[in-house]
Structure formats: structure tokens, C-alpha cells
Amino acid sequence: MKPADLAIINCSHLVTCQGPIPKRKDSLLDIGLVDKGCIASYRGKIVFIGEEKKFNEEILLEKKSVQIDGSGLVGLPGFVDSHTHLPFAGNREEEFILRLKGYTYQQLTERGLGIQTTVNATRQASMDELISLCLARLDNMLLHGTTTAEAKSGYGLNLKDEIKQLRTLQELNKIHPIDIVSTFMGAHEVPKEYKARKDDYINLLIHKILPEVKENNLAEFFDVFCEEGVYSVEESRKLIRAAREAGLKIKIHADEFAPLGGAQLAAEEGATSADHLIAITDEGIKKLAESSTAATLLPGVSFFLMQEKKAPARKLIEQGAIVALATDFNPGSSMTESMFFIMQLAVFSLKMGIEEAINATTSNAAYALGRHKEVGSLEVGKKMDLILCDAPNYPHLIYHFGINPIKYVIKAGHVVVKNGKVLQQSKYQTD
Ligand SMILES: [Zn+2]
Secondary structure (H helix, E strand, O other): OOEEEEEEEEEEEEEEEOOOOOOOHHHOOOOOOEEEEEEEEEOOOOEEEOHHHHHHEEEEEEEEEEEEEEOOOOEEEEEEEEEEEEOOOOOOHHHHHHOOOOOOOHHHHHOOOOHHHHHHHHOOOHHHHHHHHHHHHHHHHHHEEEEEEEEEOOOOOOOOHHHHHHHHHHHOOEEEEEOEEEEEEEEEOOOHHHOHHHHHHHHHHHHHHHHHHHOOOOOEEEEEEOOOOOOHHHHHHHHHHHHOOOOEEEEEEEEEOOOOOOOHHHHOOOOEEEEOOOOOOOOOOHHHHHHEEEEEEOHHHHOOOOOOOOOHHHHHHHHHEEEOOOEEEEEOOOOOOOOOHHHHHHHHHHHOOHHHHHHOOOOOHHHOOOOOOOOOOOOOEOOOOOOEOOOOOHHHHHHHHOOOOOOEEEOOEEEEEEEEEEOOOOOOOOO
16 A cells, blocks of 8 residues: 555546647647546655545555545646746836727837836836735736746846846745746847847846856746847847857747747757747748747737737647647736636637647646656656646536636645635745
8 A cells, every 4th residue: 555645536537638748739639537536645746546446445545644525626737837927026007008009019119118117117126026026926826726837037137137036036936835947038128228239238148147047046948039129030049059058948939920930940959948939930830840849829918919810729739849838927918827718718719629728738838848757747756736626527627718716726745725715835845
């Protein structure tokens, strides 16, 4: 008999999303469904998944163990949100209202609104202020089932404030149950004081900020906004190569508005993921499909910016790309922490299947963050990161849209959300 300190018995549907991971083409339809499933963990790691009879034969529950009756609940892996701009200050409602009156994202940027508003506010905020803003957002994420989240700098755009953002993330990772994966994105924009001398800023990034990030171990990934009017393909390539040399893995904001070829760049440079891809070309799709780079789609952006053009999810899946989904949580173009909403948008607006959307927010999302050996699927030996939803079956999670069905969130074997309330603020050491 194997010991366990947490068990959920008889889920209506237990969705495991088990491997092999990453999932391409038809394997995206496989969600590893267990009917009337039981799942148990010990010291934060999954030790059993299967039916009740086998559970009773194999598992010995410890005296102080937590037991949850899963009847009427759907269990699935905690969501992995692989693309967020979490640490920012200020808000963008003024710009939002103008946009509703017809101003485009790029017109607003030209008027000094847009990202500059957030850069100014984030530069002015202290680290304590940023931490308290982010804690509320992380609680929102947790309440909506996210148990691992990537988070980028990129609203500092100078040495002091980029480092401040990354130190904020380092601190949050210590105190909040969500595991945070940090990305250095000093190349999110060209700061206004460097507009006329972009090369100087690129040199500052490569020779001053990047070494500081590396020396203090402040980020695992590097990201660049490869876009018309921001960083060209060749400038992006130069930055990526410097970052890789410094030991960082690569993500690229690619082909969001203009088909510059960011997807091809990501595939050529072995990036972990290429994100956005609303304007990707057929050539870009082919290159990504042949590569091991994840294609991360962010349908919250086309929804929030009310764009007719959307990422070609069906084409990407049919050709064999590793499709993942994320929120792109940020104040200017996707103000949501909810991965349920993103899944629903993927189904209703990108024409993804329900099963494809589930894998794209869990198993493939973990791959897009290089964490698929630990999280993103429910398998023996992986972290017990699980959400339990008040739903009779898994299609109901999309069918009943616009609500939050979360009943429980379990992080590393601990109940952290129960009945819509965050229970724990501190991190658990389970290893
Ligand atoms: Zn983004």
C-alpha cells in the first residue's frame, strides 16, 4: 500500500491531459479522461490516478489526510498561464474609453497613451506597491484555477526599473502559492528617451541590463516584441542571441499586427515559444509546425482590441504546430486573469475543439514554459496541482460560459482555494 495525505474520490470526470507532451494534431483531442476517477497525492506529488476499487486496494490514507468527495465535480490539471505581464502599476481606462470611440491601438500609442502610461506608472511605483498590486492579481489567477504563471518585466525599460520588476516577481514567487516563472522583457518597447537612438538602447539591454539579470538569477526567459515600429527581425535576432548566450531561454512576441516573420525567427532560433501569431504567414505556420517551438495563442487580445483578424488556430493545429493558449494578462490589450475565459474564446472565436482548448491551457501550456515534466498534466510523480470545478462533465466548462466554476484549487497537494475563497497565502515547501 502506498501512503497518501490528500485524496479526491469519484470525480464525475477526471481530465488528466497525460502525455506524451507536447501534443500536436489529433493528440490534442486526447485529454486522458477517467470516468468516476480518484486521485491521491503524498507530500505534494501525485501517487495514484484511477478507479475507486483500485484506489482502495493500493492507497493507505494517513490519519490527518484531506479527503474530498468529487461527486458532481470535474477535476483537471491546474492551468499554466504561459504569457502574462503581471507586474505593472496604474491603469488604462482612459485609453480604453477612447478606443471604444474608434481610436486604434497604434493611434493611441502615437498620442502618448498606450504602453507609455504603464511605463510611467510602473517606474514611479515602489517595489512594495508592485508586490501588493500583484498579490491581488495572483489571488484572482488562483481563484480562476491558474497554478503556474509566467510573468514578464517590460514596463521599466531601464536598468533600475526592469530589475525592480524582476525582483518583485522573485519575492512574489516566495510568498504566493502560484509558481511564477520570470521573463526579462526589457525589449517590450523602445523607451521614449531612446526613440531616436534605438541602437543605444539595444546596447544597454545587452551590455548592462542582461548581465545584471543573469548575475542575480532574476529570469529564466528572455522575450522581445518583434513588430513593425518596435524591434525588427534582425534586431530581435541580435537580442535573442545575446540572451541565449547569457543562458536564458527564448520567447518572442511574434507576428501580432504585421507579418514580419517573427514565427520563422522563433523556429530558426529554437525559441521555446512564439506568441500572438495573429498575422502569421503560411510560411511561418509551416516553419513553426516543423519545429519544437510552441505556438502560443492569446485570443484575449483580438477580443479586447475588437479585431476581426484572429490567430489561425485551425491551420496551425492541422499542420502540426504545438498550440498553447495564454491570457497575455496586461492593462492595455488583455485585462483578464481568467484561463476559463481564454478557453471559451479559443472555442467560440478560434474554432478550437473543447479538448484542444483544455490541452492548450494545461499540457501544451506547460510545454510552452518548459515545465511539462512537473506540471500541466495529472500523472504519477508530477506535482499535485489540480482544480475541481462544479460541473457535471468537462464540456460544461465551455458550454456554461462567463462564470467561474472553480470549487477547489489544490497547489502542490494543499487546498489553497475552497468555495471561492483563497485559503493560503504562504508557499509550501514540498521537496
Ligand atoms: Zn504579451
